[in-house]
Amino acid sequence: MSFRSIVRDVRDGFGSLSRRSFEVRLPGHHGRGKSHGSVHELHDQPVVIQNSRWAGLPPELLRDVIKRLEASESTWPARKHVVACAAVCRSWREMCKEIVRNPEFSGKITFPVSLKQPGPRDGTIQCFIKRDKSNLTYHLFLCLSPALLVENGKFLLSAKRTRRTTCTEYVISMDADNISRSSSTYIGKLRSNFLGTKFIIYDTQPPYNSAQLSPPGRSRRFYSKKVSPKVPTGSYNIAQVSYELNVLGTRGPRRMHCTMHSIPASALEPGGSVPGQAELNPRSLEDSLRSFSKSIDVSTEFSSSRFSDIVGPRDEEDEGKDRPLILRNKAPRWHEQLQCWCLNFRGRVTVASVKNFQLIAATQPAAGAPTPSQPPPPPPSDHDKIILQFGKVGKDMFTMDYRYPLSAFQAFAICLSSFDTKLACE
Amino acid sequence: NEENIFEDGGQQLFKVEEQGCSRLCSHSSTSDGTSEDMVVLQLPYIIKFCKAHGVSKENEFGKGKSNDELKEMLLVADYLTIKDTLDYLAETLANRIKNKSVEYIRKFFGIENNFMPEEKEATRKEYELLRLLI
Numbered sequence: 251m252s253f254r255s256i257v258r259d260v261r262d263g264f265g266s267l268s269r270r271s272f273e274v275r276l277p278g279h280h281g282r283g284k285s286h287g288s289v290h291e292l293h294d295q296p297v298v299i300q301n302s303r304w305a306g307l308p309p310e311l312l313r314d315v316i317k318r319l320e321a322s323e324s325t326w327p328a329r330k331h332v333v334a335c336a337a338v339c340r341s342w343r344e345m346c347k348e349i350v351r352n353p354e355f356s357g358k359i360t361f362p363v364s365l366k367q368p369g370p371r372d373g374t375i376q377c378f379i380k381r382d383k384s385n386l387t388y389h390l391f392l393c394l395s396p397a398l399l400v401e402n403g404k405f406l407l408s409a410k411r412t413r414r415t416t417c418t419e420y421v422i423s424m425d426a427d428n429i430s431r432s433s434s435t436y437i438g439k440l441r442s443n444f445l446g447t448k449f450i451i452y453d454t455q456p457p458y459n460s461a462q463l464s465p466p467g468r469s470r471r472f473y474s475k476k477v478s479p480k481v482p483t484g485s486y487n488i489a490q491v492s493y494e495l496n497v498l499g500t501r502g503p504r505r506m507h508c509t510m511h512s513i514p515a516s517a518l519e520p521g522g523s524v525p526g527q528a529e530l531n532p533r534s535l536e537d538s539l540r541s542f543s544k545s546i547d548v549s550t551e552f553s554s555s556r557f558s559d560i561v562g563p564r565d566e567e568d569e570g571k572d573r574p575l576i577l578r579n580k581a582p583r584w585h586e587q588l589q590c591w592c593l594n595f596r597g598r599v600t601v602a603s604v605k606n607f608q609l610i611a612a613t614q615p616a617a618g619a620p621t622p623s624q625p626p627p628p629p630p631s632d633h634d635k636i637i638l639q640f641g642k643v644g645k646d647m648f649t650m651d652y653r654y655p656l657s658a659f660q661a662f663a664i665c666l667s668s669f670d671t672k673l674a675c676e
Numbered sequence: 677n678e679e680n681i682f683e684d685g686g687q688q689l690f691k692v693e694e695q696g697c698s699r700l701c702s703h704s705s706t707s708d709g710t711s712e713d714m715v716v717l718q719l720p721y722i723i724k725f726c727k728a729h730g731v732s733k734e735n736e737f738g739k740g741k742s743n744d745e746l747k748e749m750l751l752v753a754d755y756l757t758i759k760d761t762l763d764y765l766a767e768t769l770a771n772r773i774k775n776k777s778v779e780y781i782r783k784f785f786g787i788e789n790n791f792m793p794e795e796k797e798a799t800r801k802e803y804e805l806l807r808l809l810i
Contacts, residue, residue, distance in 0.1 A: 307747070307785065311754055311766065318770040328774075330803070337778045337799040339790050362802055424805055435805065 313345055320349050324358060326394060326404035332360055352527070354654055359392055362424055365406060365658040366437070366455065368517075368524045374639075374651040375658070376598070378403060379665060381646040386411040388669070389426060390650065390662050398600065398643045407437075407662050411670070418442045420666045422659065439485075440663045442670055449667040451489040451660065457512030458526025459572060488512040489660060491667045503591050506579040506607055508664055510656075513575040517655040518611055524655045575655065577637060578612040598649045599641025605648075605668045606641035610634065640665045743772065743784060778803060 307315070316335055323329050336346040350360050357370035369375050376393040380401070387410050391403025409420045410429040418441070425435035438453045489512065494505045516522045582591035590602065599606050638661050639651045652661035741749070746769060753762040773781050782789060791799060 307750070308754065311750060314762075314766045315770045315773075318767055319774060322770070323774065331774055331776075333803050334776070334778045334781065337803045338781050338785075339787050342787070343791075343799070362805055434801070 309341070309345075312342070313349070316342070316345050317349050320346075326359075326392060329358070329360055336361065359404075359406070359658070365424070366453075367527055367657055368655045369653045369657065369661070371654045374653045377406065377650045377652070377658070377661075378643075379648040379650055379662075381648070381669070383646065387429060388420075388666060390658070393649075398598070398649065399647060401647075406658055409440075409662070409666055416444055418446065418670055420663070420670075422663060422666075438488075438659060438663065440666050442667065446670050447493050449491040449670070450487050451491070451663040452485045453488045453512070453659070454484050454486070456484065456486050456526075457488050459512070459514075486512075489663070491664055493667075503579075503582050504604070506577075506609070506668075507612070508577040508609065510575040510577065510660070512660075513655050515573050515575045515611075517575060576612040577609040580608040580610050580636065595639060595641055598639060598651060599643060601642035601644070603642040607639070607668060608636045609638040609664070610636055638664060640668060739768075746772070 319335065320332050323331050332346065332350060336343045336350075350356070351358075352367050353359055353364050353370055353375065354368045355371070357373055357375065359365065359375065376396075378391050378393055378398075378401075380389045380391065382388070387408060389405065390407040390409075391401075392406055393403055395402045405426050407422055407424060408426050408429050409422045412419050412421070420440040421429055421431055421436065422438045422440065423429040423433060423435045424437055425433060428435065430436065431439070436454065438451065440449055440451055442449045488510070490509045492507050492509075494507075496503060496505050512526075513524050514522075517524050580593060582593045584590075585592045593599075593606065593608055595606070595608070635653065636651075637653055637656055640648060642648050648665070650661060650665050652658065656664075746765065750762070750765040750769060753765055773784060776784070781787075789796060
């Protein structure tokens with residue numbers, strides 16, 4: 251494709267540009283002197299322009315323009331323009347996919363899929379949760395300013411609580427107003443047992459190890475592909491949260507454990523990562539966020555044997571490589587003078603509450619018992635980091651800060667469990 | 677490596693990469709201006725610009741230009757491999773589409789929405805969802 255045909259189109263469009271002649275002097279091997287109008291043989295291909303109208307840009311130019319746009323629109327609400335670029339056409343979407351980096355590396359939330367991708371390895375993503383007791387809803391926002399009580403945020407996720415006879419459920423959605431399982435914006439849920447001591451997080455998307463999530467010996471029904479009419483989207487058990495009294499009973503802070511089935515413990519090792527991450531190209535919004543349906547039987551969910559099946563030791567091959575990441579809450583220290591339990595929330599939590607917590611990785615004991623002369627090796631430094639922090643700052647306002655390897659969705663669900671659990675502390 | 681510097685009337689204007697050189701030579705106009713090439717249409721502006729101002733981000737050369745003129749210059753600068761001008765024009769173009777809707781961007785570039793129907797719906801919804809703000 252040469253410039254000539256393109257110019258013809260251009261001149262049809264507007265012919266007011268005047269032409270001028272000029273002299274060209276090019277030093278170097280082209281020699282000095284005027285260059286005339288004769289056409290020289292080109293040894294290289296001219297720039298390929300899209301056929302339809304010349305208005306299309308060559309890919310490398312386009313990439314340059316989009317890169318500049320992405321770099322300059324790093325915070326919300328301006329970042330929506332990056333999303334706009336990804337909605338223009340297929341090639342633009344591909345380009346954006348390559349240019350926009352996951353929250354894991356950029357620390358930025360861009361597309362809805364970012365909500366199910368691990369948070370940053372460096373630093374945290376700071377959010378806040380607004381509770382509405384009258385509607386039983388919770389809204390998660392990305393903090394747009396550092397001030398704690400200023401409600402300046404970009405909406406991320408919402409949740410609505412429903413009480414049932416045997417359990418409490420929180421439906422989680424990407425829509426601020428329409429929070430229902432039948433909507434295409436439904437992305438998962440949290441379900442508690444009757445006592446509010448054990449919670450299961452369900453994702454509409456299958457994790458990387460979906461085939462292994464059922465413990466051995468489970469009945470065939472669990473693998474059924476039957477579609478329950480009430481639950482049109484998939485439901486994958488990706489994590490469990492449990493609350494227990496500590497050894498001091500109600501006189502001490504409760505203990506929290508999160509077993510992240512969709513995140514291997516190796517994710518925190520050097521060079522580790524979270525496998526099976528969500529992709530950016532949806533065929534439909536539902537498809538991008540769900541999988542084939544499974545039917546879930548509530549009555550068997552929380553039986554004690556079932557629970558130990560999931561949390562307890564697994565197959566030989568699962569050990570070591572794929573064992574799930576377990577998070578536990580950091581133990582507060584007893585402050586003798588203030589006569590209270592204290593955690594250092596670094597200014598992000600300002601109201602004392604039993605709901606407040608900080609989650610860190612629960613380090614596993616070494617495979618073999620260390621010999622007496624050798625102290626056990628210290629855990630890798632990543633294990634010291636606070637992966638999720640949640641706490642109260644106002645009457646119905648809470649902050650939530652999360653980082654790799656948790657996603658915003660997982661972090662939000664874990665925080666919701668803290669609202670619900672009945673275990674109190676004197 | 678010799679640098680290829682485009683001069684006009686004795687004044688050095690901009691650097692041209694290897695590839696741009698041969699293209700530039702082959703598309704130069706004759707004095708009666710009968711060449712049809714777009715390069716001829718736009719190069720005068722680039723020359724004038726560089727003569728008067730030098731290529732820098734501070735001046736607002738791109739401001740007065742229509743979207744189509746901007747695109748043309750961008751293509752020419754790319755074709756002739758004039759890096760500085762190209763950078764400036766790409767930046768100006770990015771600023772022009774920055775705050776615009778998806779439909780505007782498509783119109784601007786003459787791009788067809790080539791997503792499949794269900795993808796279309798999904799991307800539209802995605803964009804809609806992300807406009808929700810407190």
